[in-house]
Amino acid sequence: xxxxxxxxxxxxxxxxxxxxxxxxxxxxxxxxxxxxxxxxxxxxxxxxxxxxxxxxxxxxxxxxxxxxxxxxxxxxxxxxxxxxxxxxxxxxxxxxxxxxxxxxxxxxxxxxxxxxxxxxxxxxxxxxxxxxxxxxxxxxxxxxxxxxxxxxxxxxxxxxxxxxxxxxxxxxxxxxxxxxxxxxxxxxxxxxxxxxxxxxxxxxxxxxxxxxxxxxxxxxxxxxxxxxxxxxxxxxxxxxxxxxxxxxxxxxxxxxxxxxxxxxxxxxxxxxxxxxxxxxxxxxxxxxxxxxxxxxxxxxxxxxxxxxxxxxxxxxxxxxxxxxxxxxxxxxxxxxxxx
Amino acid sequence: xxxxxxxxxxxxxxxxxxxxxxxxxxxxxxxxxxxxxxxxxxxxxxxxxxxxxxxxxxxxxxxxxxxxxxxxxxxxxxxxxxxxxxxxxxxxxxxxxxxxxxxxxxxxxxxxxxxxxxxxxxxxxxxxxxxxxxxxxxxxxxxxxxxxxxxxxxxxxxxxxxxxxxxxxxxxxxxxxxxxxxxxxxxxxxxxxxxxxxxxxxxxxxxxxxxxxxxxxxxxxxxxxxxxxxxxxxxx
Numbered sequence: 001x002x003x004x005x006x007x008x009x010x011x012x013x014x015x016x017x018x019x020x021x022x023x024x025x026x027x028x029x030x031x032x033x034x035x036x037x038x039x040x041x042x043x044x045x046x047x048x049x050x051x052x053x054x055x056x057x058x059x060x061x062x063x064x065x066x067x068x069x070x071x072x073x074x075x076x077x078x079x080x081x082x083x084x085x086x087x088x089x090x091x092x093x094x095x096x097x098x099x100x101x102x103x104x105x106x107x108x109x110x111x112x113x114x115x116x117x118x119x120x121x122x123x124x125x126x127x128x129x130x131x132x133x134x135x136x137x138x139x140x141x142x143x144x145x146x147x148x149x150x151x152x153x154x155x156x157x158x159x160x161x162x163x164x165x166x167x168x169x170x171x172x173x174x175x176x177x178x179x180x181x182x183x184x185x186x187x188x189x190x191x192x193x194x195x196x197x198x199x200x201x202x203x204x205x206x207x208x209x210x211x212x213x214x215x216x217x218x219x220x221x222x223x224x225x226x227x228x229x230x231x232x233x234x235x236x237x238x239x240x241x242x243x244x245x246x247x248x249x250x251x252x253x254x255x256x257x258x259x260x261x262x263x264x265x266x267x268x269x270x271x272x273x274x275x276x277x278x279x280x281x282x283x284x285x286x287x288x289x290x291x292x293x294x295x296x297x298x299x300x301x302x303x304x305x306x307x308x309x310x311x312x313x314x315x316x317x318x319x320x321x322x323x324x325x326x327x328x329x330x331x332x333x334x335x336x337x338x339x
Numbered sequence: 340x341x342x343x344x345x346x347x348x349x350x351x352x353x354x355x356x357x358x359x360x361x362x363x364x365x366x367x368x369x370x371x372x373x374x375x376x377x378x379x380x381x382x383x384x385x386x387x388x389x390x391x392x393x394x395x396x397x398x399x400x401x402x403x404x405x406x407x408x409x410x411x412x413x414x415x416x417x418x419x420x421x422x423x424x425x426x427x428x429x430x431x432x433x434x435x436x437x438x439x440x441x442x443x444x445x446x447x448x449x450x451x452x453x454x455x456x457x458x459x460x461x462x463x464x465x466x467x468x469x470x471x472x473x474x475x476x477x478x479x480x481x482x483x484x485x486x487x488x489x490x491x492x493x494x495x496x497x498x499x500x501x502x503x504x505x506x507x508x509x510x511x512x513x514x515x516x517x518x519x520x521x522x523x524x525x526x527x528x529x530x531x532x533x534x535x536x537x538x539x540x541x542x543x544x545x546x547x548x549x550x551x552x553x554x555x556x557x558x559x560x561x562x563x564x565x566x567x568x569x570x571x572x573x574x575x
Contacts, residue, residue: 212439212446219429219440225392226427230493231415231444 007184009301015190015259016273017297018197022252023274024281024289025204026245031283032221033241034234035142036134039149041249042271043156048122048253049262050160053169055114060105062163063121067094070128077131097121111174119250126246127239134242135235153268160264168261171254193255200248201290208286217241273300273315280322282330343368343528344389344497349397351381351388358384360552362397366497366545371520371529373543373560375536375573381552382532383424386499389530390414390421401497416444418496424505426486430475434466437474437485441492452492459488462518480511487518491527498522500531504538516542536573540564548573 023041030038047063054061071094078087097120104117133152137145175188207214220227220237228234256262256270273296280292296315303314344366352358358381366372374382388395391411399406401417409417429437438459442452460467463484469477474485483503490498503519504512512535520542522529533539540546543560548569556563563569 212443215432215436215440216443218432219436222429222431223427225423225425226429227440228392228411229390229415229421229423229427230440230442230489231412232440233410233412 004184005305009305010298011186011190012304013298013301014294015193015297016300017294018194019252019256019270019293020274020277020296021290021293022197022200022248023271024277024293025201025286026248027275027278028281028283028286028289029204029217030241030245031278033217034134034138034145034238036145036238037142037149037275037283038242038245039146039268039271039275040129040153040156041245041274042267042269043153043160044122044126044246044249044267045253045256045270046262046264046267047125047156047160048118048250049171049257049266050164050169050264051121052114052118052254052257053171053262054164055101055105055109055117056171058106060102061118061121063125064098064101065163066125066159067121067128068098070125070132071095074128074131094124097124111172115254118254119247122250122253123243123246126242126249130239130242135238138234138238157265157268160267164264166264168263168266169257170261171257173258189258193259196251196255200251204244204248205286213240269312276315276319276322279319279326282326341368342366343402344530345398345400345403346389347398349385349388349395349399351384351393351395351397353384353393358552359388359395362549362552362554364547364554364557366528366530369523369526369528370544371523371531371542373536373539373546374530374532374549375539375546375563375569376549377572378534380549382549383501384552385549386421386423386501386530386532390419390499392421392423412444415493415495418494419499420490420493420495420497421499422486422490422501422503424501426482428474428482428485428489431473433471434474434477434485435470437489438466438492441489442494444493455492455494459491463488479506480508480515483507483511483515484518487515491522495527498527498529500529500533502532502534504533504535512538536569537564540574 023045026041027038030036051061051063071090075087075090078090101117101121104113109117129152133148134145137148173189174192178185178187180186208218216227216232217237217240219230220232220234224234227237274293277292277296278289281288299318300311300315304311307314342365346365347363349359349362350357362385374385376382384393387393389399391409391414395407401419404417406414406417406419429440438456439452442455445452460470465481466484466488469481474482477485487503500519503515507515516538519529519531531539531543540560540563546557546560546563547554548556548563556566556569564574
């Protein structure tokens with residue numbers, strides 16, 4: 001391997017690392033506030049990538065069905081529990097998004113317009129998922145929540161296959177072309193991805209560190225009873241966590257859709273790598289999760305150079321030593337706490 | 340004096356195990372009411388049931404407003420705030436953040452929250468010194484102060500205090516209980532559960548003796564303190 005190749009691989013490593021980092025921190029956030037391992041986060045990524053691709057082709061994306069049906073069921077449940085205002089909102093907002101998409105899909109909206117529309121369609125899916133699948137089970141054991149998460153994942157993958165078909169799609173990069181820095185070609189889209197991820201990660205850090213809303217999410221994660229005692233409703237915290245995860249998942253999906261071909265089931269693989277990074281952080285620490293994600297991006301990128309057929313095998317085989325290492329740290333911490 | 344909290348015919352417990360049987364009690368507005376009794380009498384259960392952490396049957400009313408069926412958060416928004424025996428602080432967050440979150444329900448009133456935070460630091464200078472420290476790094480007494488100060492940030496009308504003196508050195512116990520007595524001047528009513536009966540009866544206006552999930556004696560705190568049975572069992 002010469003320096004040029006190493007540098008190109010590093011560029012790839014950082015690009016995928018950035019995406020994995022976004023996913024890893026959303027998984028940490030959702031798990032620590034709700035104890036849910038958000039396996040379907042990968043589906044939000046692929047659904048938003050496919051939605052964007054569909055809009056680019058001038059089609060009405062099939063994701064609208066999911067938004068419409070989901071919104072309808074949530075509105076129905078709200079109406080049944082007597083929350084008329086919520087029911088109206090859950091009818092009106094998805095309705096408006098669907099109407100706007102149907103009106104605008106045939107026109108050239110420009111990249112910004114298409115991305116805004118994709119975000120409006122896909123981010124609410126995460127909240128709908130929480131409302132329908134997880135909130136009614138808020139007090140269930142973690143294992144039950146995990147199985148429900150698996151079920152939602154299978155459901156969304158199936159839906160994705162149904163409306164987008166088995167073919168892969170790719171979108172146009174936001175910034176096509178390359179620039180040469182110190183004799184090394186840099187893909188502009190890679191810079192867009194790394195830059196966006198950096199901005200989002202900083203925004204999340206500020207949200208959790210500086211705002212009362214962000215601190216309320218941390219408080220729920222830190223001590224759920226304590227949080228209730230100061231008036232933080234666990235369901236509200238869960239909903240905010242899912243909304244943020246939805247936004248991050250959508251943006252991630254839109255970012256990678258120009259770097260790699262996205263199929264109906266691509267999200268799972270991407271989500272799994274984000275999950276590995278989250279596990280490295282013990283599902284608790286945001287900076288560790290981000291660091292783990294960059295590490296996984298790196299291993300994947302260099303593994304694909306040396307043994308591309310084994311790239312995923314190498315990455316996933318790593319989970320074993322990582323889990324052993326985590327287990328050692330966690331049991332040491334437990335011992336210290338008991339002392 | 341009208342009653343801020345009125346409880347009658349209250350039954351509560353854990354699952355199938357009923358701990359409180361047909362309890363009736365009152366907390367008059369602006370008073371400190373002590374609940375004393377042996378371990379396992381149901382004192383903590385009573386406070387948890389009042390705060391909404393445990394299911395309960397029977398009448399509970401705050402200023403005439405029924406509390407039964409309301410969530411912890413809803414009761415808090417009506418002014419019922421619990422400081423549990425286990426404190427339930429946010430250990431991996433700073434003292435200042437713990438306090439700020441105590442005022443979560445007033446989050447739209449930023450100026451008021453900032454004022455409340457200043458007031459809390461003025462009242463507990465120790466917490467001001469340690470404002471940037473993690474709550475988990477505090478000593479037992481400081482944690483108790485923080486739990487009390489955090490509950491105050493919600494601007495309660497009724498404070499439910501579970502064993503504020505637990506695990507504290509005698510000197511700090513006196514300080515904490517003086518703080519509790521001081522709440523009365525701010526118009527806050529307190530329902531105080533305390534192992535340290537002597538100290539509790541000293542600051543309380545009224546007292547109830549809770550034994551085996553039933554109230555066995557009640558009255559003005561000094562009368563209860565004088566009763567031979569209480570003197571023998573709890574004041575030794």
